[in-house]
Amino acid sequence: xxxxxxxxxxxxxxxxxxxxxxxxxxxxxxxxxxxxxxxxxxxxxxxxxxxxxxxxxxxxxxxxxxxxxxxxxxxxxxxxxxxxxxxxxxxxxxxxxxxxxxxxxxxxxxxxxxxxxxxxxxxxxxxxxxxxxxxxxxxxxxxxxxxxxxxxxxxxxxxxxxxxxxxxxxxxxxxxxxxxxxxxxxxxxxxxxx
Numbered sequence: 001x002x003x004x005x006x007x008x009x010x011x012x013x014x015x016x017x018x019x020x021x022x023x024x025x026x027x028x029x030x031x032x033x034x035x036x037x038x039x040x041x042x043x044x045x046x047x048x049x050x051x052x053x054x055x056x057x058x059x060x061x062x063x064x065x066x067x068x069x070x071x072x073x074x075x076x077x078x079x080x081x082x083x084x085x086x087x088x089x090x091x092x093x094x095x096x097x098x099x100x101x102x103x104x105x106x107x108x109x110x111x112x113x114x115x116x117x118x119x120x121x122x123x124x125x126x127x128x129x130x131x132x133x134x135x136x137x138x139x140x141x142x143x144x145x146x147x148x149x150x151x152x153x154x155x156x157x158x159x160x161x162x163x164x165x166x167x168x169x170x171x172x173x174x175x176x177x178x179x180x181x182x183x184x185x186x187x188x189x190x191x192x193x194x
Contacts, residue, residue, distance in 0.1 A: 003027065008023075015037055015044065015047050015048070021054070
């Protein structure tokens with residue numbers, strides 16, 4: 001009697017039955033199956049249908065296994081991309097927060113500068129008004145000074161005329177003999193000359 005392994009090999013060669021199907025059968029079962037297939041054409045036809053279906057299922061299993069492997073690889077790749085995107089999003093959110101804080105800081109700085117500009121503009125206006133007032137006052141003082149110079153010149157001319165007249169009149173009076181009049185005129189003359 002042939003061994004189970006030999007019977008399985010014969011079933012594989014003759015009828016295309018895989019060893020994994022006949023693995024659970026005993027050597028006697030394998031021999032009976034071989035005899036049945038050799039004698040019964042309908043059983044042989046049934047086995048052919050089973051073998052074809054098994055091959056089809058095997059091909060489908062292989063195809064779906066490949067698809068599953070591809071899907072798992074794609075899933076792993078997508079997961080890695082997802083993690084990378086989450087990391088990038090977190091980094092962008094952190095940068096966005098930093099930019100938001102920087103923007104707020106710049107806004108506050110701008111507000112402070114605008115307030116300072118407004119304050120300086122107001123002070124500048126006040127200083128302009130003061131400068132204009134001082135300029136007007138200075139112009140008035142220059143005009144008054146010019147008028148005083150003119151008045152002083154006129155007064156000096158008048159004083160000079162008075163002195164000249166007084167000196168001339170005193171000289172005439174000094175020619176008289178009365179000493180008391182002379183003394184009084186000399187005192188008056190000295191007093192007027194200052």
